[in-house]
Amino acid sequence: MTSKKEPDQYPGQYVEWFRRSSPYIHAHRGRTFVLMFGGEALGDELEELLHDLAILNSLGIRLVLVHGIRPQIDRCLKKAKKAGNYHNNLRITDAPTLTCAEIAAGHARVQIEAILSMGLPNTPMSGARIRVASGNFVTSQPVGVQDGVDFMSTGEVRRIDTDAIHRRLDDGDIVLLSPVGYSPTGEVFNLRSDDLAAAAAIALDADKLIMLCEGKGITDGRRRLLTQLSPAEADRLLNKKHLSDMCRSYLRAAVHSCRSGVRRSHIIPRATDGALLLELFTRDGVGTLISAEKYEDLRPAHINDIGGILALLAPLEAEGMLVKRSRENLETDISHYSVIERDGMILGCAALFPYHKEKCAELTCLAVNPEYRQHGRGNDLLEALEKSAQMQGIKQIFVLTTHTAHWFRERGFVSGDLKNLPINRRQLYNYQRNSKIFIKNL
Structure with missing residues (x-):
């Protein structure tokens, strides 16, 4: 007699996560990712990492793997x-x-x-039937003499055989690049794995370069993970002493690849369980994204944002914290709104309605997704609209609120009353809601 076991301890959470990941599954299918991991990964945890890579392959992602061998060389020399x-x-x-x-x-x-x-039943590799292609895809040349030092058989990438690699990827193979290269004269060169990964990503016009690092990843001076960097921001970080040599090398490779046409580079802490899947299939990930594109952007709203704004406001309207706004109202007033967008999702919004004759403006509809309220996005929206108001010659802004009086008071607003409002706005005051009025001089 056999007992039926629950496939997941928290099935509801699993279903919800799977649904949330579906946009990323669709977006990544058919894309080319170059993924690099150091020789430190070639231990007991390698099997789990490669199982995750097998999942990516099964989802239609074109994978080029680059591995390092530095600790293995050190052990061999010792x-x-x-x-x-x-x-x-x-x-x-x-x-x-x-x-x-x-x-x-x-x-x-x-x-x-x-x-x-592997393909044993009841394992993550069951039925995978993965083919791995490796070979002399990399032509290299010697680094030569630098600072008076002869690097001998240390090499650098001269050319990647992109046609051959693309054929293997088109056939559904995973391509494996080891950090050794060959010259036309038959010499063998030892290559840096991060340089090889960046060169491969650039040559293949890859959609992503992903590097798994040791430790906590790319952090600031207080050891807090940096989730997103522009190439310029990453450049400035390279000189910081708190970065390990590995992180510095990976960051330099990521910046180079971004400036050479690779849209997004990711540096992920390998020690995090399931780091690769979390980075690729959740909105916030667990690593650092280096991209010239803005992953999160505070900008003026446009008509295509209305669906996202409505979804953001609906729970607050249901609780009575905000006045209900129809789609028609939003379409009419959309030019007054600003939004925070993160990877296609509207995380926050606010609107500014000016009264130019009175040189004042109403700040309204300030809302941030509950999951993202701990990182100052409300402050960012407020500051952006205050700057916009000042540029329009506005001298004072006011808000009407039933629930967030203390939040506004902490940001320089003071209590007001009806007489502080423009006449046109005063006539629209809803006595049933009995909103409190706060004003701030700019």
Whole structure:
């Protein structure tokens, strides 16, 4: 006799998460992602990571994998009682080191291919039937002499065989690139995995470059995760001492790829369970996005935002916190609204209705999605509309509220009364709601 077990301890949450992830599933299908992980990942946790990669492959994502081998080379050199030498965090590859690199790359390739070939029943790989393509896709050349230091067999990417890789991806294969390259004269070079990943992403015109890092990821000076950076912001961060050498190298590769045509680069802390899936299939992710595009933007509203604004306001209107607004009202007044948009979702909105004769304006309909109220977005909306008012010559703004009096008082508003309102607005005052009036001089 067998007992039936619940497939998920929290089925409702699972269903809700799956529904929320569906826009990302559709958006990622058919896209090309270059994904890089360091040699630190080639341990006990590799199987779990590759299972997640198998999920991406099954969802129609075209995957190019790049792995590192730095710790494996270091262990090989230590075993041979040889010293590893670096200059500016770049390995100097002498003959013994190159031998270790070749051994490590070969072992890593076999290890990765073996896991991706699994297909046992009742495992995440059941029925996957993944094909892995690897080979001499990378032509390289020596780094040469820098700062008077001869890097010997340390190389850099000269060319990526994009036609061959695209054919493998078109066939549904996962392409695996090891950090070794070959020259037309038959020489072998040891490559930096992050440089190889960036070069591959650029050459393949990839939609994303994704790098799994060790530690907490890209943080500010107080060790708080930075969720989004522009290339210029990332450049400034490169000089900060709190960044590890690995994070600095990954960040530099991400900036280079973004400026060379890759739309989005992600740096994700590998230690987070399911980090890759969380980054790709949830709105907020768990890592750092580096992109020239704005992932979250505060901007004037337009007609296509009305559906999102209505969805944002509906719960607040149902609770009586805001006056109900019809779609027709919003269409008429949309030019007065500003919104915060995050990856296609309206997170916040506010409206400013000026009374130019009285040189004042009403701030209304200030709302932020409850899940995003802890990061100052309400303040951002208020400041944006205050600046807009000042540019229009407005000297005073006022609000009518039934629930958020303290919030406005903490931001410089003071109590007012009906006589402070313009005559036209005074005539529309709803005595049944009995809203409190607050004013602020600009």
